[in-house]
Amino acid sequence: METHTMAVIAVTKERRAAETRVAATPETVKKLIASGFSVVVEAGSGTAASYQDADYAAAGATLAKTAKEAIGKADILFKVRAPVDEEVAALKSGAIVVATLNPHQNKDALKALAAGPGGGDRCADGGFVFDDAIGEPGDQARSRAFQPRV
Secondary structure (H helix, E strand, C coil): CCCCCCCCECCCCCCCCCCCCCCCCCHHHHHHHCCCCCCEECCCCCHHCCCCHHHHHHHCCCCEHHHHHHHHHCCEEEEEECHHHHHHHHCCCCCEEECCCCCCCCHHHHHHHHHHHHHHHCCCCCCCCHHHHCCHHHHHHHHHHCCCCC
């Protein structure tokens, strides 16, 4: 009997100026874990959005003291905005970044992500961004973003 291990998802603090959102709420974490994912949340990630570490722990997430610790074994990194250099450097080879990246404002981050660890090759595919402004609540939008389009 073959066992299948789901991916590890990391959620880290947003480090860009004036950013108060978090890439996953405790409710989102609960749903991801129920779907078989492991979730690691950097301590303090939700504070600016009024979510406490205890909320994430109660949802089943593992708390990490630092971004590097959270990202180190992650297969997927959830961010609201582009990861900073230290976060990109902590990504393991083949990791996926799920974030809103502006190609005009985040040129350095995109170049670093494309280069990958040690200057290797990493490919980025475009995706869909859903917004409350078009009538979908954030959690629903995030879950729909991972569903295939026909």
